[in-house]
Amino acid sequence: MFKKTQISMEHIRACFINSGSHLCKHWFFVSLTLFSLISFITGCSSFNGTPLEKYLGADTNLITFSYTIADNLVQRANPPLVPHHPDMPVLVTTVVDNNNLKRTSRFGRILQEHIASRFVQRGYTVKEIKLASTLKIIPGSGETILTRNLSLLEGSSSAQAIFVGTFSYTQTTMYISVRLINPVNNNIIATDDYQLPMDDNILAMFGLQRLDSQDDMIEEPPRPFLNSVFN
The missing domain is CATH 1.10.12 (Lyase 2-enoyl-coa Hydratase; Chain  A, domain 2)
Known part of the structure; x- marks a missing residue:
């Protein structure tokens, strides 16, 4: 054929x-x-973030994207991760904004959930860690590392790796950096970087929308009319 x-x-x-x-x-x-x-x-996601998005664009599949992140980290981990060991979990944290490491977002939580699901599908025990006082993230030179006082992180003593990730975005593009960190010595055992177009759906997760008159500009959506009347 x-x-x-x-x-x-x-x-x-x-x-x-x-x-x-x-x-x-x-x-x-x-x-x-x-x-x-x-x-x-x-549709094709390659048109997203361009003037043709509304005509030829397609939703970015965040499930597939998250699965790719998990698969690549597992493949590149050195030393390799050990599956099927419930006593050696992988801790998965929320992907956070690189400009505000203490602030979560709908986008970051969605990535965390799908990445955790993929690790489980591949045979790893997973514990999700929400961004809270128990998880200390230290900002510095564009990096995200765990605090040296790992005793504050529940389950870190037995974890074989901790997943951390950050994102930054411009008017048209989002940049995502992900890592697997050894909780014993803070060594990075796997890392990867990605970029996504800031399409309309991703913009909506941050409460943003694209200006019709300028396709490369984004702004916060207008407030409901009733809000402006009563406030």
């Missing part, structure tokens, strides 16, 4: 370039139209 398709496409291309026949040109433009139509119907 694949071979027939390959020959057919080569034939169309050869006809279009060499013979210039009307029929071959017709086939070419029909194929191009069908491809454009399929792209329009299904």
Whole structure:
């Protein structure tokens, strides 16, 4: 089946370039139209954050994205993580804003939940750690590290790794940095970096929206009319 398709496409291309026949040109433009139509119907996240997002964009699949983060960290961990050991859990913390490490967000909590799910699916015991006084995160030079006093972190004495992550965003792009840290010595055993377009759904998680007149600008959504009347 694949071979027939390959020959057919080569034939169309050869006809279009060499013979210039009307029929071959017709086939070419029909194929191009069908491809454009399929792209329009299904959408593509590569258009997100651009003026074409509302026409050709697609929702960023945060589940798939989170699973990719967990899979890559497991693959790159050195020393490797040990699955199927309930007494050696992986602690998963909330992904936080790099400019305000003490503030959580809907986006960060969603990533935490999906990443934790993926670790469990791969056979690791997981404990979720919400950002609280028991978890000390020290800001400095754009990095996130755990406090030296790990006794404050419940379960850290038996954990084989702690997942931490930060994000920063511009008007069009979000940058995400994730790490697995050894709780004994704070050594980084795996790290990875990603970027996402600031599409409309992600903007909404932060209470932002894109200005219609300037596609590269974002602002807070307008307050409800009744709020402005009674406040």
